Amino acid sequence: MVTSKKGLYVGRNENKKFNRTLLKIKSDTELKFGLTGLTILVFVAVFASLLVPFDPYFFGPDILNKLGENQHILGTNHLGQDIFSMIIYGVRTSLMVAVGSALISAVIGILIGGIAGYFGGKIDLVITECINAFMMVPTFFLILLIIALFDSSITNVMIVIGLTTWPSNAKLIRAQALSIRERTYVKSAVAMGETNLQILFKYIIPNGIFPVLANTTIGMSNAILTEASLSFLGLGDPNVISWGQMIFMGKQYLTSAWWISTFAGVAIVFTVTVFYLLGDGLNHVLDPKHKSRKGA
Amino acid sequence: MEAKKSFVKINNISMWYPQKNKTLSQVFKKEQQWVKAVDNVSLELAKGEILGVIGESGCGKSTLGRALARLENPTQGDVFINDISTQNLIKEDQRKFRRTVQIVFQNPFDTFTPRDTIEKILMRPLKLHGIEKNDEERRKKCIDLLESGGLKPAEEIMKRYPHELSGGQLQRISILRSMLFNPQFIIADEPVSMLDVSVRAEIINMLLTLSRENDATVVFISHDIALTRYISDKIAVMYLGKVIEYGDCETIINRPQHPYTQALISNTASIDPDEEREIIKVEGEPPTPVNPGPGCYFAPRCFKATENCFKQYPETVEFESGHFVSCSEI
Numbered sequence: 001m002v003t004s005k006k007g008l009y010v011g012r013n014e015n016k017k018f019n020r021t022l023l024k025i026k027s028d029t030e031l032k033f034g035l036t037g038l039t040i041l042v043f044v045a046v047f048a049s050l051l052v053p054f055d056p057y058f059f060g061p062d063i064l065n066k067l068g069e070n071q072h073i074l075g076t077n078h079l080g081q082d083i084f085s086m087i088i089y090g091v092r093t094s095l096m097v098a099v100g101s102a103l104i105s106a107v108i109g110i111l112i113g114g115i116a117g118y119f120g121g122k123i124d125l126v127i128t129e130c131i132n133a134f135m136m137v138p139t140f141f142l143i144l145l146i147i148a149l150f151d152s153s154i155t156n157v158m159i160v161i162g163l164t165t166w167p168s169n170a171k172l173i174r175a176q177a178l179s180i181r182e183r184t185y186v187k188s189a190v191a192m193g194e195t196n197l198q199i200l201f202k203y204i205i206p207n208g209i210f211p212v213l214a215n216t217t218i219g220m221s222n223a224i225l226t227e228a229s230l231s232f233l234g235l236g237d238p239n240v241i242s243w244g245q246m247i248f249m250g251k252q253y254l255t256s257a258w259w260i261s262t263f264a265g266v267a268i269v270f271t272v273t274v275f276y277l278l279g280d281g282l283n284h285v286l287d288p289k290h291k292s293r294k295g296a
Numbered sequence: 297m298e299a300k301k302s303f304v305k306i307n308n309i310s311m312w313y314p315q316k317n318k319t320l321s322q323v324f325k326k327e328q329q330w331v332k333a334v335d336n337v338s339l340e341l342a343k344g345e346i347l348g349v350i351g352e353s354g355c356g357k358s359t360l361g362r363a364l365a366r367l368e369n370p371t372q373g374d375v376f377i378n379d380i381s382t383q384n385l386i387k388e389d390q391r392k393f394r395r396t397v398q399i400v401f402q403n404p405f406d407t408f409t410p411r412d413t414i415e416k417i418l419m420r421p422l423k424l425h426g427i428e429k430n431d432e433e434r435r436k437k438c439i440d441l442l443e444s445g446g447l448k449p450a451e452e453i454m455k456r457y458p459h460e461l462s463g464g465q466l467q468r469i470s471i472l473r474s475m476l477f478n479p480q481f482i483i484a485d486e487p488v489s490m491l492d493v494s495v496r497a498e499i500i501n502m503l504l505t506l507s508r509e510n511d512a513t514v515v516f517i518s519h520d521i522a523l524t525r526y527i528s529d530k531i532a533v534m535y536l537g538k539v540i541e542y543g544d545c546e547t548i549i550n551r552p553q554h555p556y557t558q559a560l561i562s563n564t565a566s567i568d569p570d571e572e573r574e575i576i577k578v579e580g581e582p583p584t585p586v587n588p589g590p591g592c593y594f595a596p597r598c599f600k601a602t603e604n605c606f607k608q609y610p611e612t613v614e615f616e617s618g619h620f621v622s623c624s625e626i
Contacts (some may be wrong), residue, residue: 184406187367188470192421193394206411 024285033279037274045091054082056089056241064257075259083259088245091195094271097158097227104162106216109169110205116170117177118204119196128174143226147235154237157230161223165198168219171211176208201291214282221269221275228268243268303343303514304481311537313357313361315586319329324403329584333359334371335537341530342380346507346514348528348545350521354582356519356537358402361485364443364515365399377481386605395477400503403464414455414469418442419478446470446504451534456612464495468502475506483515488523501526523550533557536582536593543619553602553621561563592624600625 025031044051053071054060060080065072074083116127146160180186181204189199230236231244238245243264250260314327322329334356341347350356366386375382377396386393403406408417418438419431428434435454442450445468458466467487474482484503487557488496506512506525518524524531524545531548533541533556541554552558559576580597583589591606592598598605602625610624 156453184403186410187362188399188401188407190367191394191399191410192473193391193424194420198424202410207409265396 009138009231012082026043028281029283030277032091033157033276034274034276034281037270038278041091041095041274042124042272045095047094048056048088050086052085052126053084054085055188056081058082063254066257069258074263075257076257077246077257077260078253083246083263086241086246087263089241090246090264090267091159091271092241093154093242094224094268095229097154097161098275100155101161101165101221101223102216104159104213106169108162109166110173110209110212112166113170113173114200114205114208117145117174118181118200118207119243120178120181123172129168129171131170131174137164139164140226140229143230144233144235147230152235152237153241154240157227157237158223161226165219165222169215173208175206176211179222180204180208210286212285214279214286217275217282218277221272221279224268224275301342302340303345303378305376305379305598306339306341306364307374307376308338309363309375310335310337310371310585311359311444312366312371316492319381329586332537332588333369334363337534337537338373339532339539339542340514341515343345343513344508344511345530346504346516346528346610347409348524348531349515349517349534350519350524350531351534352582355518355534355587357487357519357534359515359537360534361399361483361515365397365479365483366393374400376416376513393424396479397481397483398474399473399483400467400474400487403490404470405458407470410458412437413454414442414456414458414461417458418454418469418473418476421473425477427476435489435575441472441476445469446498446615447472464493465497465526467491467499469513471499471506472505475510478512480512481512482512483517485517486519487516489518489520495515496523499518521549521561536585536588538593538596538618539623540622541620546621547616551613553570553626554594554623555618555625556594559599592622 004287008149008214025035041155053073058081060076062070062072062076063080066077067073067075069075071086072082074087076082077086112131113129116124116131141166143157144162147157150156161173186199186203187264188204194202227236227242228244228247231242232248235246236242236245236248247268249262251259305483310332311334312332314328315331339347348622349360351357359368364375365372366382377385382393382397385396390473390558396404408414412420415435415438419434422428422434422437428437438454439450442448442453446451447465447468451463453469460473461571462468477518482503487503488499491499498612500523503514516524516528528545530543531541532539533554534547535556541548543559548557549561552561555576559578562574562576576599578597578599581592583596589595589606590608592601592610595601595605604624610622612620612622613626615621617626
């Protein structure tokens with residue numbers, strides 16, 4: 001019998017699937033660089049306290065030291081803080097903002113978009129109009145306003161970024177839900193007596209989440225940029241070390257101590273690039289229609 | 297034929313969809329045009345009977361199936377199972393309705409979510425309906441079920457994902473899963489049309505055996521007339537949302553009265569190459585289901601059409617006992 005023969009190959013099949021995924025990751029340069037960069041960033045964030053040569057919150061006597069002066073690899077700022085240590089601690093802030101806001105934005109977007117796409121009809125109409133209205137709002141100025149009015153803590157920044165960026169996620173998952181709800185497995189779930197909510201969480205969302213994942217990674221880099229911009233405008237959390245703030249503070253010393261702003265800027269560019277590459281790479285790998293140029 | 301008591305009573309089921317692309321004048325007049333995918337279908341079935349529904353693509357066979365299984369709510373009409381209105385049943389106890397009525401789908405490759413193993417797929421409905429006490433017993437039931445359907449080794453198959461199985465295996469699992477609740481009324485929507493010819497007979501026989509064991513009534517939707525003839529007790533022929541001829545299987549096949557049925561059957565390939573028969577050619581396409589006109593829908597393509605046919609939709613007449621035809625030329 002065909003069935004009994006096939007049973008023997010299960011282990012091999014799973015192995016093959018894993019290898020295929022690995023090959024896909026390897027064949028996509030962007031994803032490879034993105035993943036390497038992310039690993040470095042996460043490593044630095046986790047072991048930040050072990051990596052720093054000085055306490056970044058310590059206001060030392062070495063004011064405006066040049067590169068390498070008094071063992072300060074990247075110099076110090078006008079308050080005597082070590083720039084290299086500050087940049088390493090800044091990774092934590094950036095990643096926290098990125099992950100926190102992306103999570104908020106993804107959860108809200110998936111729920112709202114999923115409901116709109118699955119239930120359709122009038123609910124969809126209302127939600128789609130809401131999404132469109134939200135997309136018209138100039139996000140950055142809204143964030144600016146809210147942060148200026150309320151407390152500018154890092155948590156607030158995270159929440160506000162999350163609350164203003166969900167519409168793109170909602171649109172993506174809505175489009176997915178619209179097509180998935182016509183699939184046979186959803187119909188068969190209905191025939192098996194599953195409720196609408198069960199179908200939404202069990203079939204629609206898990207099967208339509210990939211484009212949102214890719215979008216979320218790109219959203220993370222935008223969140224980092226937004227946080228940096230807010231800090232640069234002086235609306236960042238004063239209790240936390242952030243790259244945007246370093247640029248802001250170093251601005252007035254740009255002619256005499258260029259290192260304060262420059263290295264923070266480089267760090268932002270690096271991190272944002274990493275997340276962009278990751279998002280782009282994920283897009284390629286998760287999209288079955290995308291073929292690598294090598295023809296592999 | 298013996299007069300069996302009707303078990304499933306399909307009462308004037310209609311499935312209308314609003315027309316989307318309206319012309320400007322229709323918008324101003326606030327006229328709503330309807331696409332009548334299924335229009336006033338009434339049929340009666342005895343317990344354990346198998347009804348074959350045939351017709352060309354787009355005639356509303358599948359829509360009828362979906363309406364019967366309540367995947368969509370019919371515009372009007374109701375189905376009575378054992379004199380219980382399903383309309384009321386689904387409002388009172390949706391799960392009980394789902395246990396009574398089950399549907400087998402056409403595409404086995406898309407019937408199961410790609411993210412779950414067969415084990416999860418089979419256990420989920422059992423858990424949902426609270427069948428068996430604990431997961432251990434449910435798992436055992438699933439294994440027994442798969443083995444009864446010839447899917448061995450069941451333990452291995454339970455660990456697989458749907459994309460790792462063949463279409464025949466998946467369709468068997470799909471049928472077995474439908475049988476989990478011992479349904480009284482099964483709708484099979486072209487269950488073998490996407491399968492390899494070599495496994496079709498197996499699947500069909502399995503469906504028949506299982507439904508016979510349950511003494512379930514089956515609506516078998518197909519465009520394969522030879523297959524329908526092989527399995528069904530009664531046949532309903534559909535054209536543009538309406539049942540145009542209905543009766544016992546052999547009567548319909550041997551003595552079709554409606555010109556459309558005659559054309560349909562004359563075009564079926566026969567095993568016997570020497571069999572002499574006339575192939576009736578039907579030209580053109582069916583008219584649009586939006587306002588198909590006052591007369592018989594088939595009249596523009598009918599080889600027997602007379603002037604009368606274009607005036608009014610023919611009434612359904614009982615040509616002989618249990619054989620209903622909608623044609624004014626009889």
